[in-house]
Amino acid sequence: MSIDARKQDLDSLRSEGDLNISPRRAAWAAGHLDEATQALLDDDARYFLHQSLSTPCLNVLRACDGVYIEDHQGRRLMDFHGNWVHQVGFRNPRVIAAITAQLQTLPFCTRRYTNVPAIDLAKKLAALAPGALNKVLFAPGGALAMGMALKLARMVTGRFKTISMWDAFHGASLDAISIGGEAIFRRGIGPLLPGAEHVPPPNPSNCPFGCERACSLQCAGYIEYVLEKEGDVAAVVAETVRSTPYIPPPEYWQIVREACDRHGALLILDEIPHALGRTGTMFTCEHYGVVPDILVIGKGLGGGIFPLAAMIAREDLDVAPGRALGHYTHEKNPVACAAALAAIEFLEEENILAHTRALGAWTLDQMQAMMERHPLIGDARGLGLMLGMELVKDRTTMEPATEAAEEVMYRALARGLSFKLTMGNIILLVPALTITQEEMARALDILETCITEVEAEFPTENT
């Protein structure tokens, strides 16, 4: 493979997470992992099929609680990654109690039967979701729920085409990667779903319409252009906000919503990582005053323990009683539903959404102040407790500082703060929503110490 091809390969791997095959990973492992841990990692690598980003693994975990994970050597780290499942914190006592109680009575529900936790959860989600989003189906994972949404859109509209976004992620199954937009999932896998059209996402730092970091909303207008040209699109499918994070301007979803209505296309919003509080509201579309036709949630829905996702659809889209939309073995799993009900109760009773909004705003202020002190930071942005910091070589060109970002990540890890990089140079800060301001301040201190050190070693154009 040529150096250029190899570099392109590494860059596409960096789109979703940090590299698990880099020399810095190897150096970190050599300096921090003992023999017992290394033996476990070797066994993991021996028995699991290897795939990008996850295998070989970084370390071995033996416990978690609240904001923290604990590795096999007993080191506690603040987990600012958590795969976006840890809204209520790890091992949340209320969720554990609900699961334990449910395990003693009805741990599984055979198809053709229903059960109280599943009915209560469907009722609760219908009550919480905006507008007429009152009909629910569960699935044991986000990609599966996205698949149900795509099937429902086809059944409702009698059309099969979709418009989704480049760079998007909707899950790793074949249907989900067809509408996803990341090369790492799509490249070299053969034919994907037909009619899966892609458009540029609302990402002003890499905008083909040339809006140069101040979104001109031309990308929203372009969706209507494609809807009109195609003429028979079943659905526009997108993440309400992108986890990188990219947060579209306030008018963006209003424009897309109206365009969908004019062209008879459904709007499917994927809020799998962000619904249930991450951005400070129960559902992220609430920030935009827009109601999709189908809303898909997951991840934290299972209380940070169970794999559970849900499609919440407009009531009048219940049009396929004779067809199979999901039909998953665990589609009404009582334990998963009990966990979800307990997690939602926790969010409500502990006022976690208000805490997320207040602490998110405070943290963003701190990050922006840090940016003034450190030229390596090219941007700091976020919504609620979905926060990100972009490291750059040069604030004018915003050339990514990928090497520096990786160095910051491993130094932070050594000091007890775990986070993931995305797009190579973006530090993603996604803590449990139960984190206190003191804990957040400690995490930011670690981050700033590491940035200060790395800045000295990787001078930027701005210094």
Ligand SMILES: Cc1ncc(COP(=O)(O)O)c(C=O)c1O
């Ligand atoms: C936006 C988005 N959609 C869908 C998924 C897929 O969810 P799952 O891994 O549960 O299939 C993810 C997972 O990371 C996601 O971030």
